[in-house]
Amino acid sequence: MLAFLKQSLAHPALKSSPRARRLLSDADRAGLTLVELAIVILVIGIIMTIVVMNLDFSVVDKGKILAVKSQRMNLMNKLKIYEMENPPLNEGDDLGSIDGVNEEMLNDPWSRPYFICRADSGQRHICSYGADGEQGGEGENQDFYLTGNPKEWPAWLRGKKEGEEEEGL
Numbered sequence: 001m002l003a004f005l006k007q008s009l010a011h012p013a014l015k016s017s018p019r020a021r022r023l024l025s026d027a028d029r030a031g032l033t034l035v036e037l038a039i040v041i042l043v044i045g046i047i048m049t050i051v052v053m054n055l056d057f058s059v060v061d062k063g064k065i066l067a068v069k070s071q072r073m074n075l076m077n078k079l080k081i082y083e084m085e086n087p088p089l090n091e092g093d094d095l096g097s098i099d100g101v102n103e104e105m106l107n108d109p110w111s112r113p114y115f116i117c118r119a120d121s122g123q124r125h126i127c128s129y130g131a132d133g134e135q136g137g138e139g140e141n142q143d144f145y146l147t148g149n150p151k152e153w154p155a156w157l158r159g160k161k162e163g164e165e166e167e168g169l
Helices: 002-009 018-028 034-053 059-085
Strands: 115-118 124-128
Touching: 059 124
Parallel strands: none
Antiparallel strands: 115 124
16 A cells, blocks of 8 residues: 555656645654554453453462361371370460471461360361351351361362362262
């Protein structure tokens, strides 16, 4: 198109026309018009939206799950050893008095200390009140026994979505 315009404007009769000179100077100018720039920005925005929607934000959740599973075995063993040499911890006590355990290990994924509680069956457990720090709740706010059966943990802690059933339960 640009070559055609230059060839057309090369005609001697058109060279003297002010309009022809303006068209030729516009055609020689490089760069984007405002409309072209807006289209480019729109396309970049659409691409960014698609990328953000496909990001895996569950990496943080997976990290919490792995931390809890790691804490489970370590704290169970440390508590058994502690209680062989000392009187048992009382219900409601946190695990801060156990020697040889770093502070991060003593806290749940929301940085609240695990504590001793008693299940309805009378069995003692290491417990967490969940994300909200309050008794009861659903989802991440649900209480759980760290030393209990992992199949009874809240769905998010088992790596399942809310309402998703596991085989064999």
